Amino acid sequence: MNNHVTILEIDGNALKHNLNYFKKKLNPETKILAVVKAFGYGSDGVQVAQFLQDKVDYFAVAYTHEGVALRQANVKTPILVLHPQIPNLQTVIAYRLEPNLYNFKIFNAFLKLADQIPLMNYPVHLKFNTGLNRLGFWHTDIPKIIADLKETNHIKVQSLFSHLAASEDLEEKDFTINQINNFTYIAQQFYKHLGYEPMLHILNTSGVVNFAKAQFNMVRIGIGLYGFGNDEQETAQLKNTHNLKSIISQIHIIQPGETVGYNRAFVAKRPTKSATIPIGHADGISRKLGNKKGYVIVNNKKAKIIGNVCMDMIMVDVTKIDCKEGDEVIIFNNQKMLNYIADVSETIVYETLTAISPRIKKVLK
Numbered sequence: 001m002n003n004h005v006t007i008l009e010i011d012g013n014a015l016k017h018n019l020n021y022f023k024k025k026l027n028p029e030t031k032i033l034a035v036v037k038a039f040g041y042g043s044d045g046v047q048v049a050q051f052l053q054d055k056v057d058y059f060a061v062a063y064t065h066e067g068v069a070l071r072q073a074n075v076k077t078p079i080l081v082l083h084p085q086i087p088n089l090q091t092v093i094a095y096r097l098e099p100n101l102y103n104f105k106i107f108n109a110f111l112k113l114a115d116q117i118p119l120m121n122y123p124v125h126l127k128f129n130t131g132l133n134r135l136g137f138w139h140t141d142i143p144k145i146i147a148d149l150k151e152t153n154h155i156k157v158q159s160l161f162s163h164l165a166a167s168e169d170l171e172e173k174d175f176t177i178n179q180i181n182n183f184t185y186i187a188q189q190f191y192k193h194l195g196y197e198p199m200l201h202i203l204n205t206s207g208v209v210n211f212a213k214a215q216f217n218m219v220r221i222g223i224g225l226y227g228f229g230n231d232e233q234e235t236a237q238l239k240n241t242h243n244l245k246s247i248i249s250q251i252h253i254i255q256p257g258e259t260v261g262y263n264r265a266f267v268a269k270r271p272t273k274s275a276t277i278p279i280g281h282a283d284g285i286s287r288k289l290g291n292k293k294g295y296v297i298v299n300n301k302k303a304k305i306i307g308n309v310c311m312d313m314i315m316v317d318v319t320k321i322d323c324k325e326g327d328e329v330i331i332f333n334n335q336k337m338l339n340y341i342a343d344v345s346e347t348i349v350y351e352t353l354t355a356i357s358p359r360i361k362k363v364l365k
C-alpha cells in the first residue's frame, strides 16, 4: 500500500477535454488511438486507459508488458503494441494484444507462431519506415509481404502505419509531406494487391495539429491528451492533466553562514527558513533544478529550491512565506510550470512527464 504523501493527481476532466479538443479537428469517422505508453506519459497508463476506454477506439503501448497490465486491469479495447519484441510474442497472443510487425524477422516469427497454434485472422499491424529510420519495413519489402500474406489466413493486417519524424516543425514541412506521400503510395500497393483494405494511420499529436488532412482512418494521440500542443497557443487550449503535490516534512531556521543540503551548496546570507519536501531526483526532479533554478508553490507563493536536489528530497526557501510543517506543496499543476521545468532541465516536456517515478502515488480524479 503506497501511502506516500507525494501524489500525482491525474485530472480526468482534463483528459476528456483534451480528447474532445482533438476530436473536433478530425472527421467524425476518424478513429482515435490513445497512446498510454510509459505509464501514460508518467501518470498511470492503467488508470488512464480505464478512464478512456469507452471514449477511444484503440490504445497503444510501447512494450508488451505494458499491454499485459492493461488487460489484467480488464481493459477490453484493442491494444497496439508498438515494439513487441520476439521473446514476448506468445504473451502478446495470450493477452490478445496486437503486435506491430516492422521487419521480416518479427513478421516471420509471428507467422510461425500463428501457423503452429494455429490462429485465425489474428490482427497485426505493419509499420513502414518513411523517413524516421527507427522501426519499419521499407517500401521495397511490399511484394514479399503481400505474397506471404496471401498464403496464410492465420494473420490479418488490421492496419498499415508509419510515424512522422518532425511533425511539430513547419520548417520540415516538405520532409513531412514527402513521408505522407510515401505512406500513401505504400497503402495504395496494399489496397491494390492484398484483397482487403487495412486501416491507415500516420499522425501523432502534432501531426493532427499541422497535417490534419493526412488523418486517414485513425490518429495516434499521446502528448496532446496530456495537455501539450505544438506551441503556446495550442497548449493554452488544452488542459493540464498532471498535478504533482506534496507536503512540507520539516522546517528549519538557519543563521547566516549555515548551509543547506549536500556539498553545503546553499549558504545562508541572512536568517533563512527552509522547508524539506519529500521528492527528489529519484522521483524525476532533475538536479538541474537545484540551486534556485527551480521552484515549488507553497501557500500560493513561489519557493525556490535551495542547494542540491537530493535523491528523495528537496529543500526550498520559505523565508517570506507563512507556512508550517504539513502544509501542501505544489510541485507543478499547470503547463507553464511544466514547460519551465523542462526548459531548466534542458529537455522537452515529454521527458519531464515520463521522468515522474512509479514510486509516486498516482490518483485519477
Ligand SMILES: *Cc1c(COP(=O)(O)O)cnc(C)c1O
Pocket: 035, 082, 163, 203, 204, 205, 206, 220, 221, 222, 223, 224
Ligand atoms: C509515442 C508515439 C506516438 C504519440 O506521439 P505524441 O507526439 O505524443 O502524440 C504516436 N505514434 C508512435 C509510433 C509513437 O511511438
